[in-house]
Amino acid sequence: MNSNSRNTEDASLQSEHTRPGPVHSPAVDIFESDDRICLLADLPGVRPEDLKIDLREDVLTLSARVVPRGTEHEQTVAGEFSRGEFFRQFTLAETIDQSKIDAKLSDGVLRLELPKVERAKPRQITVRAT
Numbered sequence: 001m002n003s004n005s006r007n008t009e010d011a012s013l014q015s016e017h018t019r020p021g022p023v024h025s026p027a028v029d030i031f032e033s034d035d036r037i038c039l040l041a042d043l044p045g046v047r048p049e050d051l052k053i054d055l056r057e058d059v060l061t062l063s064a065r066v067v068p069r070g071t072e073h074e075q076t077v078a079g080e081f082s083r084g085e086f087f088r089q090f091t092l093a094e095t096i097d098q099s100k101i102d103a104k105l106s107d108g109v110l111r112l113e114l115p116k117v118e119r120a121k122p123r124q125i126t127v128r129a130t
Contacts, residue, residue: 022084026062026110034122037096039112043086045069048105053112055098060090062110095120 031038043051046064054061064086070076092098095116102113 024066024084024086025088026086028088035116037114037116039090039110039114041088041110041112042108043105043110044108046086046105046108046110051105051110053103055092055101058092058094058098060092060101060112062086062088 027042029040045066051064066083097115097117100115104111
């Protein structure tokens, strides 16, 4: 899996966005086991309905809109949480079984489970005596 990591400035320059505002590249941790790759992406303030995960031609795209959480009756006193969009792309290796990718969003962290195809999983070969 290759990451096309982008900082806020790079993401704005390399992709076209139709909405004004900053574009953030979420921090990502990637773990691998014999049967899968697990990707954890930090998406604070993103709700499941505001997250889009798209897979086209081996490119996995994460995009999300950060919506302000205050109500119409509240006035912002201090604002450290930035609104805008999250955007990150990954090129998937042919070892990923794309039909079995699973996504869960909990407490601002997206967990993507990317199972490997059977032929990519390591296995032991039994040696027989003849």
